[in-house]
Amino acid sequence: MAKRIDVKDLDIYYGDFKAVEGVSMTVEPRSVTAFIGPSGCGKSTVLRTLNRMHEVIPGGRVDGKVMLDDQDLYAPSMDPVAVRRTVGMVFQRPNPFPTMSIKDNVAAGLRLNGIKDKKRLDETVEKSLRGANLWSEVKDRLDKPGAGLSGGQQQRLCIARAIAVNPQVLLMDEPCSALDPISTLAIEDLINELKSQYTIVIVTHNMQQAARVSDQTAFFNLKATGQPGRLVEVGSTQKIFSNPEQQATEDYISGRFG
Amino acid sequence: MSTSITGHSVTDDLPGPDGRSPHDGDRAGTGRLGDRLFGGAATGSGLVVVALVTLVGLFLVMQAVPSLLNNNANFLTSTEWVPSGSEPRFGIAALLWATVVTSVIAMVIAVPLGVAVALFITQYAPAWLAKPAATTVDLLAAVPSIVYGFWGLTIAGQFIDPVTGFLQRTLGWIPFFGDAGFSGRSTLFFAGMILAIMILPIITAISREVFAQVPVAHKEGALALGATQWEMIRTAVLPFGKPGVISGAMLGLGRALGETLAVMILLSTLNPTASWSWSVFNGGETFASKIALNAGEFDSPQKTGAYIAAGLVLFILTFLVNAVARIVIERRKAFSE
Amino acid sequence: MSALTHVGTEVSTDRSDLMAKSSGRALRDRLARFVMWGSFALACVPLVWILVSTLLKGGHMLLSLDWWTLSQNGITARRVGGGAAHAIQGTLLQALVTAAMSVPIGVFTAIYLVEYGRGRLAKVVSFMVDILTGVPSIVAALFIYALWVTTFGFQRVPFAVTLALTLLMIPTIVRSTEEMLKLVPNELREASYALGVPKWKTITSIVLPTAFSGIVTGILLGLARVMGETAPLIILGPYTKSMAHNLFDGLMGTLPTMINQDRTEALQPAIDRVWGAALTLILIVFLLNLLGRFVGRFSKVS
Numbered sequence: 001m002a003k004r005i006d007v008k009d010l011d012i013y014y015g016d017f018k019a020v021e022g023v024s025m026t027v028e029p030r031s032v033t034a035f036i037g038p039s040g041c042g043k044s045t046v047l048r049t050l051n052r053m054h055e056v057i058p059g060g061r062v063d064g065k066v067m068l069d070d071q072d073l074y075a076p077s078m079d080p081v082a083v084r085r086t087v088g089m090v091f092q093r094p095n096p097f098p099t100m101s102i103k104d105n106v107a108a109g110l111r112l113n114g115i116k117d118k119k120r121l122d123e124t125v126e127k128s129l130r131g132a133n134l135w136s137e138v139k140d141r142l143d144k145p146g147a148g149l150s151g152g153q154q155q156r157l158c159i160a161r162a163i164a165v166n167p168q169v170l171l172m173d174e175p176c177s178a179l180d181p182i183s184t185l186a187i188e189d190l191i192n193e194l195k196s197q198y199t200i201v202i203v204t205h206n207m208q209q210a211a212r213v214s215d216q217t218a219f220f221n222l223k224a225t226g227q228p229g230r231l232v233e234v235g236s237t238q239k240i241f242s243n244p245e246q247q248a249t250e251d252y253i254s255g256r257f258g
Numbered sequence: 259m260s261t262s263i264t265g266h267s268v269t270d271d272l273p274g275p276d277g278r279s280p281h282d283g284d285r286a287g288t289g290r291l292g293d294r295l296f297g298g299a300a301t302g303s304g305l306v307v308v309a310l311v312t313l314v315g316l317f318l319v320m321q322a323v324p325s326l327l328n329n330n331a332n333f334l335t336s337t338e339w340v341p342s343g344s345e346p347r348f349g350i351a352a353l354l355w356a357t358v359v360t361s362v363i364a365m366v367i368a369v370p371l372g373v374a375v376a377l378f379i380t381q382y383a384p385a386w387l388a389k390p391a392a393t394t395v396d397l398l399a400a401v402p403s404i405v406y407g408f409w410g411l412t413i414a415g416q417f418i419d420p421v422t423g424f425l426q427r428t429l430g431w432i433p434f435f436g437d438a439g440f441s442g443r444s445t446l447f448f449a450g451m452i453l454a455i456m457i458l459p460i461i462t463a464i465s466r467e468v469f470a471q472v473p474v475a476h477k478e479g480a481l482a483l484g485a486t487q488w489e490m491i492r493t494a495v496l497p498f499g500k501p502g503v504i505s506g507a508m509l510g511l512g513r514a515l516g517e518t519l520a521v522m523i524l525l526s527t528l529n530p531t532a533s534w535s536w537s538v539f540n541g542g543e544t545f546a547s548k549i550a551l552n553a554g555e556f557d558s559p560q561k562t563g564a565y566i567a568a569g570l571v572l573f574i575l576t577f578l579v580n581a582v583a584r585i586v587i588e589r590r591k592a593f594s595e
Numbered sequence: 596m597s598a599l600t601h602v603g604t605e606v607s608t609d610r611s612d613l614m615a616k617s618s619g620r621a622l623r624d625r626l627a628r629f630v631m632w633g634s635f636a637l638a639c640v641p642l643v644w645i646l647v648s649t650l651l652k653g654g655h656m657l658l659s660l661d662w663w664t665l666s667q668n669g670i671t672a673r674r675v676g677g678g679a680a681h682a683i684q685g686t687l688l689q690a691l692v693t694a695a696m697s698v699p700i701g702v703f704t705a706i707y708l709v710e711y712g713r714g715r716l717a718k719v720v721s722f723m724v725d726i727l728t729g730v731p732s733i734v735a736a737l738f739i740y741a742l743w744v745t746t747f748g749f750q751r752v753p754f755a756v757t758l759a760l761t762l763l764m765i766p767t768i769v770r771s772t773e774e775m776l777k778l779v780p781n782e783l784r785e786a787s788y789a790l791g792v793p794k795w796k797t798i799t800s801i802v803l804p805t806a807f808s809g810i811v812t813g814i815l816l817g818l819a820r821v822m823g824e825t826a827p828l829i830i831l832g833p834y835t836k837s838m839a840h841n842l843f844d845g846l847m848g849t850l851p852t853m854i855n856q857d858r859t860e861a862l863q864p865a866i867d868r869v870w871g872a873a874l875t876l877i878l879i880v881f882l883l884n885l886l887g888r889f890v891g892r893f894s895k896v897s
Contacts, residue, residue: 056788058713081290085791095782098895099804109790112800158786165790296795300711303703304720307765311723314730314738314762321741374634382631391635393888398642400884402823404851405645405873408858413648414641455641462638486620488627516731518826519851523858546733546826553830562745569737573730580729 002029002199003069003168005050010064011228012045012054019045021228023064025218032195034210034237035203037220038257042229043203046220047171050201051087052080068168085113088167092174094154096146096161102129103142105157109165124164132160133190152183159190163198170194172202176209188213207253211241219249318570325563333567337534339548341564348564350571352528356446356542357572360521361514363450363538364457369507371454372461379462380469381491392466399459407523410452415443415524422447422539438540444526447538452520457510464509468502469495501586508583512576515545522547545572649874656871657878666848667836672857672865679872681838685849686879689753689832690822692842693760698814700761701768708769709776710798728766735762736827743831751831753839753847759827764817771813775806775894808893815887819880825851850876 005027012020020042027033035043048054049062052073066073073083096105104111106125115121125142129135134156138149146157155175162170172191176184191200191213204210210217218234233246244250251257328346331338336349379391422442429435442448472495480490526541543551549565556562656662656679665678708721739759743749779802787797803810828849834856835846853872857865 051789053785053789056785081791081793083791084789089789091782091786091789093782095780095786097783097786097801097805099801099807108787108800109792112787112790112792112796161786161790290793290795292795293793296798297711300703300707301716303700304707304712304716306700307704307727307769308720308723310762310765311726313742314734317738317741317746318734321745371634371638374631375638378631378635382628383635394642395638397881397884398638400819400823400877400880401642401645402825402851402873402876402880404823404825404854404858405649405877408854408869408873409645409648414644458638486624488624489620491627512729516733518731518733519829519855546731549733549737550826550829556740556744559745562741566737566741569734573734576729576731576734577726580725584725 002197004029004067005169005199005201006065006067007046007050008065008067010046010049010062010066012042012049013059013061013063014057015059018228020220021230023231025231025234027199027201027216029199030195030197031215032191032200032202032213033216033218034214035201035218035220036205036207036210036252037229037232038222038252039205040229041220041222043218043220044173045229046231047173047201047203048089050169050171051089052083053089055080085109085165086167087169087171088162088165089171090155090158090162090173090175093178094151094158096149096154096157098145098147100146101143102138102146102149102157105146106160106164108161113165128160128164129157131163131194132156133186133193134160150183152179152186155179155183155187156190159187159194163194167198169199169201172200174203174205177205184209207241211237217241219244219246219252221248221252315573318566318573321559321563322567322570323563325560326567328560329564339530339564342558342561346560346564350545350568353543353545353548353568354571356525357515357544357546357575359446359538359542360450360453360544361511363447364453364514365507365511367451367454368458368461368510369503372458372506372510373465373503375458375462376465376469377491377495379466381487381495392463395459395462397459398455403456403517403519404523406452406456407520410448410520410524411443414452415441415448418442418448418451426539433536434538436535436537436539438535438537440526440539440541442539444524444541445539446525446542449521449524450538452524453514453517456517456520457514460510460513461503461506464506465499465503468499472498501589505583505586508579508586512579512583515576515579516572517544518546518550522550527551545569545575646877649870649877653867653870653872653874656867657874662871662875666838667853667868668838670836672860672862675864675867677836677868679850679853679868679875681836681848682850682853682872683875683879685753685839685847686822686851686876688840688842689757689760689847689849690818692754692757693764693821694814694818696757697761697764697768697817701765701817702772702810704765704769705772705776706798708773710794710802724766724769727762728770730762730766732759732763732824732826733830735759736830738762739827740830750844751833752843752845753832754842756827756832757842759831760821760824763824763827764821767817767820768813771817772806772810775809775813776802778809779805805895808890808895812887812891812894815883815890819883819887822883823851823876823880825855828852829855850879 007023007025010020010023011018023046035047037043045054050066054060054062062074068086072078097108100108103125106128107121110121110124126135129138134153137153146154149157176187179187188209191202194200202213214237216234217237217240219232219240220229221232222229233240233244233249240249241253244253325341325346326333329348330345331347331349333349335351336347337352338347338349339352340346341348375395379388383391419442422445425435426437430437476494476498477490480494485493521544525543525547527543528541545568549569552565556565661676662678663683664680666681667677670677704720704724708717712720736759739755739762743755743758744751749755783801783805784797787801788794792800828851832849832852833846834852835848837848839845839847850872854869854876857869860866860869
């Protein structure tokens, strides 16, 4: 199921402004990769190029290659909508659809893509909610609005919604930044379980979190203010946190800036 | 980028790369049939609106011009209105006067009152009353114009004669308040009062909106310095809300200028041979009431064109007033963001 | 204490007593409070007065069943009787047709402005909507007259009235819908895109349902406004006393024209009918207004 991501010489623009420059890296299947770095260094921007969400922002465009196994996501024949079905995404703030029940939220991806088979939808809802460690908490109120859940539950609902379309890769953009410590722990446990099936990339501000959940860590930084962000260093999490090659990485990890 | 990745704001101010409009980069809509149809319908509706407005202007101009060319009087300065016959003579001076006078009277009454009511709703009213009070004032806008006119003429008008009589006696030496021999209820003055009631909800609604947005910090800052509530309003609320009040007043003015039925029912038309009077206690006709009153007589293109020309002037007038309102609102946005 | 005295133009003279503001300031504050309450009371006067007078003078008309079921066919100003069914029906029918034309254009234009429009065309469209907002109803009526009667040579029929009303209703719908769509958080759109849902489906299945009740409120308020419009009716829709269904041929009675028809009559039966029609019109418009506000409470966006 899970696929490998290969990024080659990726430049990312907002209009004429080059936000990120020259990113090349590989993400192994069934692993967790964490993107860390100071605010504004482009780590979320890079994440959003992995499912072509970057282009949703007017003026957003990309040079370079993002390969999912042997498919180039930015090949002219590629349909961005199809890419987003293959590469799921969870956002910073939990964003369940307010008009939909818990069940409909999870089924949204399938239903909006034209799947009407009730039995299949029900099965997927249960499977995804179980996968997101939410089933036992909501199974008696599946028809209640998703917005009525707690923040942490809402975020797990959003994860369930993302995995319901059966993606190959799961992107998470600071998924815990709006949550309390206990909910954060629940999400981190979930990430650990999910990595047996999915390739996961997570952006985080929290270095302890990166150390706890990820196998590989990529450190992004700005060359200077107003300059594009770039990938400074990528390697196994253990190495980045104990013995980074670059001075900037070490400074950031040890809390000297950022 | 990591904090505000969702907003449009990041790129709104950036020019599109290599000449294409930024919208083309929005790949959320793809070349799918559904997207093409839906996006096409949306763009098409926008174009329909553009076409409508263009047509309104174009048609009015096209039908007004021949009549204007045949006109033997000065269209802008003449007070005559004989749009038919072999030598048509018509001008808008009298219409413009009546329109402006009634609207100005309405503004003089409605702006202070509307601001006071908005202050009441946002600053003074107890919590339980604020919302019902706002709805009550809003409902004033729901009473149809023709009902205002009929009610004004038959009910409220009964009580206006003492007021107009008093004003004529005490201020009659000013030309504006001279007696023109009309019953109080069919004067420009009373029509302006009824218009004031009709535009009150607009002015109140917009003022209310901006007063409610005054940052709590400004208000508490004033109160913490020992200001009384009224001093707080004068130093914090009114300066902040001023552009909103101005634009609300302008939108109200635009409404008053074009208001038809109430004015038409109330105002007595003038005898064509009557001498010119500056009095607000005179009768008269506004652009809108003149057109509505003579709707049955649009029989020749020459005549119709004359009325359309008057309508065109009204259109331009309301457009200018509304444009000022928009500009004030836009300015304010630029400052508050 | 010293801070207290620095505010305003006057300075408290009694420094020992915290409770004593200078009497001038306190007086002015109390005066302001009085003026505000008074203004609100004053603003309520016309509304209450209009409602009470129409109720007193027209209320009894609405109590008879005939009012709601019969037309004025064959009834002269001198005679009591008949009803307003023809006018009520005409007003509702024309409002419905107006809504049917202006809601799609208005909502789609708002969708264009919020979801698609960037660049110059969007600015032009938005500007045009602004102009349309300010068009007086009499000018809209004149335009339709110039188009329908003078240019095409058609008769003055009810459909022409609905065209003029559509012109007046489109901008209110565009602006209210636009406001509502802007309130839908962008995060919901992104969440939908990230599930691989195409843009049009995101709009129809996520954005519009989220903004739905707000959009309906805007439509109802716009409709309420349009129903009370009389100027287009006077120019384009002459009154008739009998029932009419055909929008494209003949005349059709409406409540505003029913009022206008008899408003100069001196005979009591006719005066009663005018008040009855006014009350009916006010009731319909108020009901729509309140319904709109009620629907707005169910909004998913604040």
